[in-house]
Amino acid sequence: TVHTSLDVVDEKISAMGKALVDQRELYLGLLYPTEDYKVYGYVTNSKVKFVMVVDSSNTALRDNEIRSMFRKLHNSYTDIMCNPFYNPGDRIHSRAFDTMVNSMMMQVC
Amino acid sequence: PPPNSELFTLTYGALVTQLCKDYENDDDVNKQLDKMGYNIGVRLIEDFLARSNVGRCHDFRETADVIAKIAFKMYLGITPSITNWSPGGDEFSLILENNPLVDFVELPDNHSTLIYSNLLCGVLRGALEMVQMAVDVKFVQDTLKGDSVTEIRMKFIRRIEDNLPAGEE
Numbered sequence: 001t002v003h004t005s006l007d008v009v010d011e012k013i014s015a016m017g018k019a020l021v022d023q024r025e026l027y028l029g030l031l032y033p034t035e036d037y038k039v040y041g042y043v044t045n046s047k048v049k050f051v052m053v054v055d056s057s058n059t060a061l062r063d064n065e066i067r068s069m070f071r072k073l074h075n076s077y078t079d080i081m082c083n084p085f086y087n088p089g090d091r092i093h094s095r096a097f098d099t100m101v102n103s104m105m106m107q108v109c
Numbered sequence: 110p111p112p113n114s115e116l117f118t119l120t121y122g123a124l125v126t127q128l129c130k131d132y133e134n135d136d137d138v139n140k141q142l143d144k145m146g147y148n149i150g151v152r153l154i155e156d157f158l159a160r161s162n163v164g165r166c167h168d169f170r171e172t173a174d175v176i177a178k179i180a181f182k183m184y185l186g187i188t189p190s191i192t193n194w195s196p197g198g199d200e201f202s203l204i205l206e207n208n209p210l211v212d213f214v215e216l217p218d219n220h221s222t223l224i225y226s227n228l229l230c231g232v233l234r235g236a237l238e239m240v241q242m243a244v245d246v247k248f249v250q251d252t253l254k255g256d257s258v259t260e261i262r263m264k265f266i267r268r269i270e271d272n273l274p275a276g277e278e
Binding site: 079080082083084085086093094095096 | 115118119122123125126212213214215216217220
């Protein structure tokens with residue numbers, strides 16, 4: 001699911017074309033729904049892509065909550081990049097990041 | 110305007126991680142950081158004395174105050190608190206609630222014995238040596254290792270009588 005959605009992200013980015021230049025972050029919204037999942041995308045001006053997969057049965061989750069979750073992820077990601085021991089591209093092994101993700105998940109589940 | 114603190118933190122981080130790549134074990138990195146700190150300290154003291162205009166300290170308690178309230182404030186923008194004086198007045202602790210060197214840093218599991226901020230110990234040791242004080246400085250608590258605060262223990266060893274020229278390690 002995640003891999004397919006990355007293709008959709010790329011499609012959306014190329015489709016939006018000029019609009020990209022004006023916006024610094026791109027909340028891509030719902031990428032596509034499947035039977036079991038809803039997939040949301042977010043791209044930064046540094047071309048880092050965040051993909052969020054949400055169970056379809058979760059109808060309570062609102063658009064602005066998802067935007068704020070992406071913003072939190074983006075901020076935590078920036079902090080991780082500042083860890084001198086982190087090599088860009090590595091799998092993320094950060095206590096701070098895990099704590100933030102867990103608390104975010106607790107809020108929405 | 111003062112330079113950005115993130116650049117400072119990232120620069121220090123780059124230094125430590127490069128040392129980790131160059132030396133194969135944490136212990137050697139710790140020693141190098143101490144050495145580098147020492148070389149900074151023996152030079153920084155001149156700048157410090159010129160800028161702060163403090164006079165000679167009469168005892169180790171005064172030294173502690175000057176280090177915590179003037180030196181740390183001047184160079185790192187923080188004011189550690191002074192605690193845990195030994196009965197003889199020759200040992201005390203500096204408690205740092207936050208340490209700008211370690212912003213955003215998380216120690217990976219394979220570097221659990223790394224004393225990330227060890228440069229600071231060398232700086233203090235080198236600086237005090239230039240004012241005729243031989244001290245021992247070490248970290249006893251570290252937020253990077255899960256402790257709630259960072260604690261540096263400083264111990265006065267002896268007065269240095271000979272006026273040798275600036276040391277180098």
